[in-house]
Structures are given as structure tokens and as C-alpha cells.
Amino acid sequence: MSETRLPSISGSESVILDLLETREHFGLELVDASRGHLKRGSIYVTLGRMETKGFVESRQEERTPGAIGLPRRLYRATAYGLKVRDAYRLLREALALKPAEAQ
Amino acid sequence: MMHGGWLIRIGRTLLHEDTFELMVAPAIADLQVEGSAAAYVAVWYSLICAWGADFDGDARLVFDDAGMLGGLVAIQASYYSCMLMLLAAGVNARDAIATVLSGDSPQFVAAVALVFIASTVPTLLCFWPPRRELSPDS
Numbered sequence: 001m002s003e004t005r006l007p008s009i010s011g012s013e014s015v016i017l018d019l020l021e022t023r024e025h026f027g028l029e030l031v032d033a034s035r036g037h038l039k040r041g042s043i044y045v046t047l048g049r050m051e052t053k054g055f056v057e058s059r060q061e062e063r064t065p066g067a068i069g070l071p072r073r074l075y076r077a078t079a080y081g082l083k084v085r086d087a088y089r090l091l092r093e094a095l096a097l098k099p100a101e102a103q
Numbered sequence: 104m105m106h107g108g109w110l111i112r113i114g115r116t117l118l119h120e121d122t123f124e125l126m127v128a129p130a131i132a133d134l135q136v137e138g139s140a141a142a143y144v145a146v147w148y149s150l151i152c153a154w155g156a157d158f159d160g161d162a163r164l165v166f167d168d169a170g171m172l173g174g175l176v177a178i179q180a181s182y183y184s185c186m187l188m189l190l191a192a193g194v195n196a197r198d199a200i201a202t203v204l205s206g207d208s209p210q211f212v213a214a215v216a217l218v219f220i221a222s223t224v225p226t227l228l229c230f231w232p233p234r235r236e237l238s239p240d241s
Contacts, residue, residue, distance in 0.1 A: 047126075
């Protein structure tokens with residue numbers, strides 16, 4: 001029987017999922033809304049990894065005709081990503097309990 | 104004026120297409136919103152991290168076939184080592200192996216080692232994963 005590899009989630013990824021839970025955002029909006037938790041340099045690397053893991057989805061913005069440059073991306077959380085975030089939150093809460101409280 | 108055209112060319116040359124689209128293109132797109140020095144630093148940081156991610160993934164794919172690649176390197180290295188033996192005043196295979204094992208001729212040992220190392224280069228070049236392109240319907 002093959003072993004299922006459990007997904008991992010970092011603190012930054014958890015913050016991103018919190019911000020994307022209710023609506024789509026651009027990457028720069030996530031950096032601004034995070035109040036210093038997320039850095040501009042690493043936001044797209046993190047979002048790229050999250051998309052590969054299936055935690056977020058992205059789409060290119062609709063552009064007006066004649067717009068120049070590359071299109072920006074809008075990101076949203078997937079149900080799977082929110083599920084993993086919630087599972088790790090429960091795990092952290094469970095591990096934070098002292099042995100006497102856990103019983 | 105479009106910002107970052109040369110960064111797009113660098114990214115598309117160095118990176119797999121999907122890595123470029125996910126990790127670097129959004130940072131370059133932000134240059135149209137704000138073209139500050141911090142924005143360019145963010146693009147370079149994304150480019151370097153994306154290249155690292157691609158290299159890591161490609162290296163893992165290559166070394167999954169380590170046994171087969173080792174065999175190919177050994178074939179090439181054996182061929183060139185034989186050439187080396189012919190050049191070294193007609194040394195025969197048994198004497199050459201004895202020389203390498205005994206270490207009596209450090210120059211010959213160094214030359215054979217260089218042949219083995221150099222033989223890995225064409226093997227890696229041939230078997231390194233090609234740049235991934237996105238399919239038209241993705």
C-alpha cells in the first residue's frame with residue numbers, strides 16, 4: 001500500500017490563505033494587507049509554490065485593449081488549501097494543550 | 104512604455120515556461136504599476152528563486168536515472184581512457200589498471216580521473232530535462 005504524503009504549510013502560506021479566504025487579490029494587495037508578514041520579493045515565489053501544491057488558483061486579469069506589459073494575476077484560495085490550513089490550525093491548538101488539559 | 108522587456112527575455116530563456124508564468128511574470132507585471140528600485144529587486148529575487156526551483160526539480164529528475172547515466176559515463180570514460188593508454192606509449196590494459204590501482208603514476212591517475220569527470224559533461228548535457236513549454240490549451 002503506497003503512503004500518502006501529507007501536505008505542509010508554512011506561516012506565510014497560512015497568512016496568504018487567510019487573506020484570500022473571502023475574495024481574490026493581486027500579489028501586491030496581499031503584501032499591503034499582511035502588515036509586514038509578507039515580503040514583496042518572495043510573494044510570487046510563495047504563491048507559485050502554493051499554486052503547484054493546489055492551495056491557491058490564479059487567473060490573469062481582464063485587460064483593456066491597448067494595455068502594455070504583462071497581465072497581472074488575481075489569486076484566490078482553493079477549498080483544499082483552506083482545508084489544509086484549518087487542519088494545521090487544529091493540530092497546533094491540540095499540541096499547545098498541556099498533558100493535563102488534553103485529557 | 105513597457106517596463107521589464109529584457110527581464111521577460113531573460114526569464115523565458117532561463118526558466119521553464121510554467122515556472123516563469125507562475126513565479127516571475129507577476130512580479131514583472133507589477134513594474135507597470137510601480138517601477139521603483141524595490142520592484143526591480145523583487146523581480147530579480149523572484150528570478151533567482153525560480154531558477155533555483157527549476158534547477159532543483161531538473162537535478163532530481165536527472166539523478167533518478169543515476170544508474171543508467173553512470174553506465175553511459177563509464178562507456179565514454181572507458182573509450183577515452185583506452186585512447187589515453189594508446190597515447191601513453193602503447194600501455195596495455197592490464198598494466199594501465201595496475202598503474203591506476205597502485206598509484207605509481209599520479210599523472211596517469213590524474214589524467215584518467217579527468218577523463219571520467221569530463222565524460223559526465225556530455226551525458227548531463229544530453230539528458231538534462233529540456234525547457235518545459237506550456238501546452239496551447241493550458
